[in-house]
Amino acid sequence: MPPMSDCRCAFDKNPHLISSETNRSALDRHVLSVGAAQRRAKAQEVEAEMDMACERAAIGSGLRGASRDAWTRQTWDRYVAEAVNQSRAHGAELQTLWRDAAYLDRLAGAL
Numbered sequence: 001m002p003p004m005s006d007c008r009c010a011f012d013k014n015p016h017l018i019s020s021e022t023n024r025s026a027l028d029r030h031v032l033s034v035g036a037a038q039r040r041a042k043a044q045e046v047e048a049e050m051d052m053a054c055e056r057a058a059i060g061s062g063l064r065g066a067s068r069d070a071w072t073r074q075t076w077d078r079y080v081a082e083a084v085n086q087s088r089a090h091g092a093e094l095q096t097l098w099r100d101a102a103y104l105d106r107l108a109g110a111l
Contacts (some may be wrong), residue, residue, distance in 0.1 A: 012081035029111045036104035050086040057082035 058079035059066060071079075 032108035036101040039101035054082040
């Protein structure tokens with residue numbers, strides 16, 4: 001079996017295929033920023049789903065549309081109990097998403 005080509009001849013014939021350092025760092029910065037934004041968006045989506053689950057647990061089917069100012073102690077207890085359950089279920093995922101987003105932002109800023 002012949003060895004694989006390292007494709008250097010293609011770059012020799014077409015030097016525009018090799019991006020300049022400036023273009024490469026701009027692209028990398030953009031890719032990193034997009035990755036950070038995607039992770040933040042996913043984290044916000046998970047947080048919104050968690051909040052909806054907590055509200056469903058708190059008010060059930062009885063008090064649709066009721067303001068949180070009108071909630072009773074028992075309603076808040078159900079909300080907090082579900083928040084603890086949601087935190088156990090999604091806390092590690094959220095922590096990872098927020099940490100990764102911050103890390104990618106720092107990397108993009110360093111380029």
